[in-house]
Amino acid sequence: MARTQSVSPAAGSTVLPAIRRIDVADLRAALAKGIDDFKAIPSHALFLCLIYPLAGLVLFRLAVGYDVLSMLFPIAAGFALIGPFAATGLYELSRRREAGLDTDWTHAFDVFRSSSLGAILALGALLTVIFLVWLAVAQAIYVANFGDAPAASIPHFLDRIFNTSAGWRLILIGNGMGFLFAVLVLMISVVSFPLLLDRDVSATAAMLTSVRAVLANPVPMMLWGLIVAVLLALGTLPLFMGLPVVMPVLGHATWHLYRKVVQPGAIGRPTHRPQPDGRRYAAEFPAALFPWSRHRK
Numbered sequence: 001m002a003r004t005q006s007v008s009p010a011a012g013s014t015v016l017p018a019i020r021r022i023d024v025a026d027l028r029a030a031l032a033k034g035i036d037d038f039k040a041i042p043s044h045a046l047f048l049c050l051i052y053p054l055a056g057l058v059l060f061r062l063a064v065g066y067d068v069l070s071m072l073f074p075i076a077a078g079f080a081l082i083g084p085f086a087a088t089g090l091y092e093l094s095r096r097r098e099a100g101l102d103t104d105w106t107h108a109f110d111v112f113r114s115s116s117l118g119a120i121l122a123l124g125a126l127l128t129v130i131f132l133v134w135l136a137v138a139q140a141i142y143v144a145n146f147g148d149a150p151a152a153s154i155p156h157f158l159d160r161i162f163n164t165s166a167g168w169r170l171i172l173i174g175n176g177m178g179f180l181f182a183v184l185v186l187m188i189s190v191v192s193f194p195l196l197l198d199r200d201v202s203a204t205a206a207m208l209t210s211v212r213a214v215l216a217n218p219v220p221m222m223l224w225g226l227i228v229a230v231l232l233a234l235g236t237l238p239l240f241m242g243l244p245v246v247m248p249v250l251g252h253a254t255w256h257l258y259r260k261v262v263q264p265g266a267i268g269r270p271t272h273r274p275q276p277d278g279r280r281y282a283a284e285f286p287a288a289l290f291p292w293s294r295h296r297k
Contacts, residue, residue, distance in 0.1 A: 016209050017199065018263040019216045026260045027224055034253025037094050038245070041103050069150070069157045074138035077178055080232050081131045083247065084189040085124035090251030091194045091258075098259075116196040119203035123192055127185060134181045138174060145170045186225045187214045194258035213261045224257065 089108030097103045111120065145166040151157035161167040191213050192206040201209070214221045228250055235246030 016205055016212070017195070017201075019209070019213050020261055020263050022217050022220050022260050024220060024223065027220055027227065027257070030253045030257040030260060031227070031249070033256040034094075034249045034251070037097060037252035037255075038249050040097060041093055041105075042248075069154065070142045070146075071135065071139060074135055074174075074178075076236055078131045078134055079243075080182060080229060081134060081185045082124075082127050083228075083232070083250070084185070084193055084254070085120075085127050087247065087251030087254065088120060088124075088193050088197070090248055091197055091255045094252045094255035095194075095197060098255075111197070114197065115200070119201075119206065120193060120196050122203045123189065123196070123206065127189060130181065130185060134178070137177055137181075141170060141174050141177065182225060182229065186221065187211050190214060190221060190224070190254070191258040191261055194255050195262060198258070209262065217261065 088111050092111050093103050093105075093108055096107055101107075111117065114120065146160060151160060161170065188207045188210055190210050192203075192210045195201060195206045195209055196203070231246045231250060232243075235242035
């Protein structure tokens with residue numbers, strides 16, 4: 001259980017939320033609440049995560065038809081790097097359900113009316129850059145071991161990977177580098193996005209709070225990262241079709257993990273940006289295409 005004592009912010013950082021110490025029981029509780037949220041609003045989660053199985057099918061088509069087999073696994077693994085940003089709408093739904101508010105699926109897009117939208121997008125852009133760097137590193141590792149020539153077929157590619165010394169070297173180095181990227185993203189984002197939705201803080205403060213949360217709870221957080229990695233790996237089978245279940249459960253659970261790790265404070269939750277009612281103007285395009293972005297009367 002999360003203990004009442006907290007790890008206080010360092011001197012000069014009083015705006016940062018205090019961090020609780022957690023244990024394995026808190027991870028189980030967060031996952032259980034995530035599953036409960038998914039059961040309560042499964043259609044919302046499926047809607048938000050529809051892109052994942054579609055992306056899996058696209059990746060499979062690319063791998064079969066356009067000689068990008070070497071990048072298939074790095075792209076699939078890279079979903080974990082941008083997952084915290086992609087799940088922002090799920091955090092909002094869990095926040096609303098926890099507060100006893102309406103959880104209609106359109107409320108997932110309330111994120112776009114948050115006063116923290118700029119910070120959320122900035123942090124999301126950072127994760128996207130990390131994802132792209134990871135792809136570049138993975139490609140460089142492959143070329144260093146096998147050169148630029150593409151595999152002739154899937155059996156040829158698999159034979160290269162599993163039956164050659166270069167293939168095993170690729171597996172070891174690639175997974176080692178992937179682990180480092182995953183740890184980096186875990187440290188800066190494990191509670192960042194939920195915090196930005198819940199409190200009026202900057203992107204920098206959110207990242208620092210996330211780093212402090214990991215440093216204060218190294219074993220539980222590393223275990224959480226392992227849980228995420230294993231569930232995402234299972235979700236990719238077959239052809240990424242399990243991700244519409246795995247992603248929302250992890251997204252909802254991450255909100256509840258945030259609640260256990262970050263101690264409630266007096267920092268106010270950001271308000272939503274007001275949207276004009278009535279007449280619409282050309283300057284509102286393309287926002288006018290999304291009616292949920294306007295205030296409900």
